[in-house]
Amino acid sequence: DAKTTQPTSMDCAEGRAANLPCNHSTISGNEYVYWYRQIHSQGPQYIIHGLKNNETNEMASLIITEDRKSSTLILPHATLRDTAVYYCIVRVPYTGGGNKLTFGTGTQLKVEL
């Protein structure tokens, strides 16, 4: 799996968009970008994933650059409940049989009034 680089922490004002960057310059052609978040004292929660096109769901939008070497997770109207650690993971579709899935240290997003 490709290595990712994320800022250690970010702050965002409530109601504003939170833009969380991720660099994955060694991504290969068949690797997807996944985003998870972990709210304090809970397990990680899946948010969104994409291959090369921008994606949007009810939680967030994912913007992947044309060269696929970086991506941005956008929370359009951040709330206090979005305060969490956000993980960017790059990997091939999971086919079992021994592929392990690893997480990095993520970005601590703090949403403030």
Place this chain on the structure above:
Amino acid sequence: DVKVTQSSRYLVKRTGEKVFLECVQDMDHENMFWYRQDPGLGLRLIYFSYDVKMKEKGDIPEGYSVSREKKERFSLILESASTNQTSMYLCASIGTGKYQPQHFGDGTRLSIL
């Protein structure tokens, strides 16, 4: 919705005890994982299993073993608990197929005294 259930949210044990952490998923997933999470170190993979009775070592298997007797259940065993195994333990599962994300339990916060 996928449900991954860990048997205990909080657990306190003594040094030298044999400790069992249980995880059950209800989506017939082939693949299950155990991670531990420590401040500043992110999620680290201990063991994973891609089928009943199959297991693979992750990045930090020392001091742990696992059991997968039934597809829905994956147990993590601390053979002789030590204080450096005090941590948050997270179980996850994933189906085998293209884009599926991992699904996590809410974790067990284990303290070894």
